[in-house]
Amino acid sequence: MTAEIKRSIDFNTATFTNERRAPEALAPIANEIRRDIVRMLVRAGSGHSGGPLGSADIFATLYFGGYMRYDPKDMSAPRARFVLSAGHMAPVMYASLANAGCYPKQEQETLRKYDTRLQGHPGRDMHLPGIETSSGSLGQGISIAVGMAISDKLVDKNDRRVFSLTGDGELQEGSVWEAAMSASHYKLDNFCWLIDNNDCQIDGRVPDVMNVYPIDKKCEAFGFDTIVVNGHDFADLMRGFDHFLANQKNGSGKPTAIICQTFMGHGVSFMNDKFEWHGKPPTKDQAMAALEEMSTMP
Amino acid sequence: MELLGSKPTRFGFGDGLLALGERHSNVVVLGGDITGSVMTQQFKEKFPDRFFSIGIAEQNATTIAAGLALSGKIPFFASYGAFCALRNADQLRISVAYNEANVKIGGGHSGISVGPDGATHQVLEEVAFLRTLPHMTLIVPADYEEARKATIAMGEMVGPAYIRFGRSPVPLFTTLDTPFVLGKANVVREGTDVAIIANGALVWEAHLAAIELAKRGIQARIVNVHTVKPFDFETVTAAARECGCVVTAEEHQVHAGLGGAVAECTGKNAPVPIEFVGVKDSFGGSGDPEELMVKFGLTWKEIYASALVAMERRDKGSSGVRAIKDVPVYSV
Numbered sequence: 001m002t003a004e005i006k007r008s009i010d011f012n013t014a015t016f017t018n019e020r021r022a023p024e025a026l027a028p029i030a031n032e033i034r035r036d037i038v039r040m041l042v043r044a045g046s047g048h049s050g051g052p053l054g055s056a057d058i059f060a061t062l063y064f065g066g067y068m069r070y071d072p073k074d075m076s077a078p079r080a081r082f083v084l085s086a087g088h089m090a091p092v093m094y095a096s097l098a099n100a101g102c103y104p105k106q107e108q109e110t111l112r113k114y115d116t117r118l119q120g121h122p123g124r125d126m127h128l129p130g131i132e133t134s135s136g137s138l139g140q141g142i143s144i145a146v147g148m149a150i151s152d153k154l155v156d157k158n159d160r161r162v163f164s165l166t167g168d169g170e171l172q173e174g175s176v177w178e179a180a181m182s183a184s185h186y187k188l189d190n191f192c193w194l195i196d197n198n199d200c201q202i203d204g205r206v207p208d209v210m211n212v213y214p215i216d217k218k219c220e221a222f223g224f225d226t227i228v229v230n231g232h233d234f235a236d237l238m239r240g241f242d243h244f245l246a247n248q249k250n251g252s253g254k255p256t257a258i259i260c261q262t263f264m265g266h267g268v269s270f271m272n273d274k275f276e277w278h279g280k281p282p283t284k285d286q287a288m289a290a291l292e293e294m295s296t297m298p
Numbered sequence: 299m300e301l302l303g304s305k306p307t308r309f310g311f312g313d314g315l316l317a318l319g320e321r322h323s324n325v326v327v328l329g330g331d332i333t334g335s336v337m338t339q340q341f342k343e344k345f346p347d348r349f350f351s352i353g354i355a356e357q358n359a360t361t362i363a364a365g366l367a368l369s370g371k372i373p374f375f376a377s378y379g380a381f382c383a384l385r386n387a388d389q390l391r392i393s394v395a396y397n398e399a400n401v402k403i404g405g406g407h408s409g410i411s412v413g414p415d416g417a418t419h420q421v422l423e424e425v426a427f428l429r430t431l432p433h434m435t436l437i438v439p440a441d442y443e444e445a446r447k448a449t450i451a452m453g454e455m456v457g458p459a460y461i462r463f464g465r466s467p468v469p470l471f472t473t474l475d476t477p478f479v480l481g482k483a484n485v486v487r488e489g490t491d492v493a494i495i496a497n498g499a500l501v502w503e504a505h506l507a508a509i510e511l512a513k514r515g516i517q518a519r520i521v522n523v524h525t526v527k528p529f530d531f532e533t534v535t536a537a538a539r540e541c542g543c544v545v546t547a548e549e550h551q552v553h554a555g556l557g558g559a560v561a562e563c564t565g566k567n568a569p570v571p572i573e574f575v576g577v578k579d580s581f582g583g584s585g586d587p588e589e590l591m592v593k594f595g596l597t598w599k600e601i602y603a604s605a606l607v608a609m610e611r612r613d614k615g616s617s618g619v620r621a622i623k624d625v626p627v628y629s630v
Contacts, residue, residue, distance in 0.1 A: 125398065132368060133364070133368060133397055144393055146369060147369070147373075150366065151366050152373055157350070181355070
């Protein structure tokens with residue numbers, strides 16, 4: 001593919017630090033995460049395309065914008081922790097961890113294959129660095145993250161951060177709101193809840209399957225300092241994350257919810273905002289077209 | 299076995315938890331609004347910084363416990379077994395067992411002996427579920443002292459564990475000196491005529507049944523399987539092979555609980571006749587614990603009658619299982 005040769009960064013060998021970056025520096029990283037997602041899904045022949053592609057900009061900001069502090073070479077050392085509550089979005093986390101240098105990039109090719117560390121949904125038993133917990137049964141990751149935030153803030157009394165990402169369809173799981181209640185009850189200003197608000201789930205548009213709106217008002221009612229951002233605008237995403245940092249720094253006693261408005265499948269025009277892409281991989285031809293399209297992006 | 303008094307097993311859980319709290323600074327406790335009745339109140343008063351009230355939200359409490367465990371803490375969450383073993387089944391499966399998170403669950407008010415609260419609160423099914431979870435340790439102590447020891451043992455082992463305890467006073471017959479090793483069943487009475495394999499409050503009932511059987515010249519062996527998982531295949535197999543017939547007894551559905559575990563073991567290692575004493579595919583109901591134990595057939599009388607049936611089935615059959623010697627014991 002000639003398009004790959006033109007690129008200035010050798011993404012096969014490059015790893016990206018978790019130092020703070022300017023918004024425009026995040027775009028090529030997000031683009032590479034998307035390319036990795038497409039490449040691993042087409043090889044796997046199954047898996048979820050829509051959510052991972054749609055949330056790649058959130059992940060680029062989270063892992064490479066300076067908000068998560070971690071040592072990719074030692075993910076058991078004290079660190080900020082991210083819990084993927086929406087476990088089916090594993091490809092975007094796997095791609096982020098690979099581009100951070102937590103594990104070799106070529107291992108992404110093993111997604112969903114026999115004996116892989118890259119299970120269809122994250123499995124902690126596989127010991128892939130950066131996978132804090134198994135997830136895949138929706139609604140549980142956020143509670144785990146709350147438990148971690150209680151441990152950090154109230155038991156160990158350190159200033160580490162805990163992040164968790166849920167989908168918007170996932171908000172239909174009642175236990176999510178149990179977790180939200182406990183985060184504000186315990187004044188976990190070290191906890192940041194990311195909501196990937198792409199308005200899609202397997203069966204259709206979220207309000208048609210079961211309405212969860214207004215999400216912002218619900219989060220506020222549950223005691224979260226809530227901010228709504230454009231999930232494809234890095235400056236706006238950083239505004240949201242900075243808001244969380246300020247909350248923690250000032251000891252506001254409020255957990256932060258960042259509602260990231262995204263489009264499912266963003267970055268691949270034929271997938272954009274189509275709920276049909278929730279749970280399927282691209283064909284070879286579709287993957288070629290997608291990679292070609294992304295090669296023209298920054 | 300000697301009767302030393304009467305005390306609920308939940309008191310043993312509470313006292314064991316206090317001892318653990320004193321020994322280990324990373325033991326934390328999550329409350330589910332019924333801290334007084336599941337005996338976590340004392341821990342809360344003594345270690346307020348290590349107690350977190352989660353309210354009436356067992357799914358969340360179980361999963362928060364997983365998060366704490368993944369942060370190096372030893373979290374205990376206790377509630378009624380009806381709510382902290384089954385309502386949160388998915389959380390136990392994924393966030394606790396699959397994660398191999400070091401979460402400890404105390405399931406109170408278990409079995410029919412809860413009494414007047416009725417069927418909704420009398421959990422009779424959770425042993426069946428919990429023993430199918432990989433990595434899970436499952437303990438059903440027989441009395442106060444065993445519950446106390448078991449609580450300390452589960453706190454000091456690494457991995458997910460569940461302890462089942464009850465509300466009402468039950469006979470106390472083990473002492474500080476009675477051995478307790480997780481995963482190692484105790485032979486509490488020797489005999490080779492019939493093996494009675496029991497746990498929880500039914501161990502004492504088995505003892506009463508054995509006294510009556512002895513009056514007829516029948517020597518029953520009693521095995522207290524306090525740890526249902528990991529299951530002690532060696533001790534149960536030996537009992538089945540040497541007695542040639544088995545009675546199981548538990549305060550749980552006869553399906554898939556201790557009786558199921560014993561049947562799986564003997565089916566593979568010593569296919570002998572088995573009789574099952576337990577609740578026979580029904581829900582409970584209100585009443586005094588003693589009345590209910592009689593109504594649902596959970597007394598020494600059922601164990602006694604079942605032993606006679608098991609022996610008769612053995613003697614009329616020709617399995618020859620008693621001749622099995624020097625054959626390996628298979629686990630799963």
